[in-house]
Amino acid sequence: MQQEAEIAKQERATQLEQLGRKLLSYSGKELYLSMRFLGTALGALPFRMRKDIRGLGTEGEALYFHTPMLTAMYEENPAMLNRACLHLLLHCLFYHPFWKQTKHKKLDAELWDIACDIAVESVLDELQVRARCIAKSGIEQREECYERLREQCPVLTAEGIYYQFERTVLSFEQRQSLARQFYADDHMLWQIKDNEEKKEQERGSNITPPPKWKKLNESVKAELELYLRKAGMEAGALMQVLKLENRKRQDLGQFLRKFAVTREELSSDEDSFDLNFYTYGLSLYGNLPLVEPLETKEANKIEEMVIVIDTSGSCSGEAVRSFLEQTYAILKEKDSFFRKFVLHVIQADVRIVSDTIITSEEEFAGLMEHFEVGGFGGTDFRPAFDYVERLREKGELAALKGLLYFTDGIGTYPQKRPDYKTAFVFLKKLGDIRDVPVPPWAERLVLDET
DSSP states (O other): OHHHHHHHHHHHHHHHHHHHHHHHHHHHHHHHHHOGGGHHHHTSSOEEEOTTSSSEEESSSOEEEOHHHHHHHHHHOHHHHHHHHHHHHHHHHTTGGGOOBOSSSBOOHHHHHHHHHHHHHHHHHHHHHHOTTSOOOOOTHHHHHHHHHHTTOSSOOHHHHHHHHHHHTOOHHHHHHHHHHHOOSBOTTOOOOOHHHHHHHHTTOOOOOOHHHHHHHHHHHHHHHHHHHHHTOOOOHHHHHHHHHTSOOOOHHHHHGGGOEEEEEEEEESTTOOHHHHHHHHHHHSSOOSOOOEEEEEEEEEEEEEEEEEOSTTSOHHHHHHHHHHHHHHHTSTTTEEEEEEEEEEEESSSEEEEEEEOSHHHHHHHHHHOOOOOOSOOBSHHHHHHHHHHHHTTTTTTOOEEEEESOSOSBOOSSOOSSEEEEEEEEOTTOOOOOOOOTTSEEEEEEOO
């Protein structure tokens, strides 16, 4: 009797799984017929049944489903299931399940989930007008929410929405209301799985999206561009977010390593020290080791660097401070700068406004505490480069390897290439997808707003 009950239970589970797979297959076909540019992405997630999932969920590897909830959704309106499937797919194309923190701090998981849902639903609300296979949300308050968010973030990305909510400090009731309005899939599987990614998280770095989804992002973007060109339509929200999410995310710490030099530093070199010989000598002679640790070791760090801050009227004090805070965070990492280093922090517009020389972490902390932006004239990059060249001629920057110029990019650039690495640094405002050109001899560094 018990065996028969078990067999019946397994048959029921098999039937439920088959039904769930059939419903998801129907939905995928409808989405493909309506939006062929999603073709490659629609088949990227194999179907797997899970009883602990509320409807649909993914971690980027599979599409997990709970058949009873899918059936209820489908019976109410098949287009609702189409919308939920596309909602989940866009999360992956926008890399939402793979970004649990920024460079500097861990994300509030609940707030991140809400921001991701709003970013995806804003795209779906626009797509629904052209793709009738997607159900209409039916929530009138949404458009008001989008309008408020677009005042600070023209393109509604999850990161941009998250930072806006973080700054306004949402109440518990506001969070619950937004979660209900924009909920479509279960985010319980959004987690970091790989040990290497955990190490990256501990170091405070952004987690890199899986290559599979980066490739699919590019593929969908290319197909969508072709589709829009043939249809004679302008790029909509989907195209804008795909472009913005797939831009190269750059890390200031990694970039600064290009300016590093290799020389010996007073420090115990544990890598070249053999503890076995050390302890063997002690065991033979009592207090006489056969080898001792080296007192110096080769290190690859920054010895001299110049930071120029564009203080023209187009660069806000808030943006400058954000850039300096990111630089200060790198300075505090012991592997970035030598103990003895020279850092010139120059403010310039059409002339040199000030030059602050930093030789220690404490001096940088003092600069941060009392920093004031001066100038606010026009922008000409040439005076700063001429000034640095004079310092080099006087021997004050004999080991200079690199210069960072923080700016909005609008101004007169030097024609001649300097014989040290140069990078123009831009702080990417939330939702901004423009690229400011720089001279061919310079590099571009785009930092995320934090």
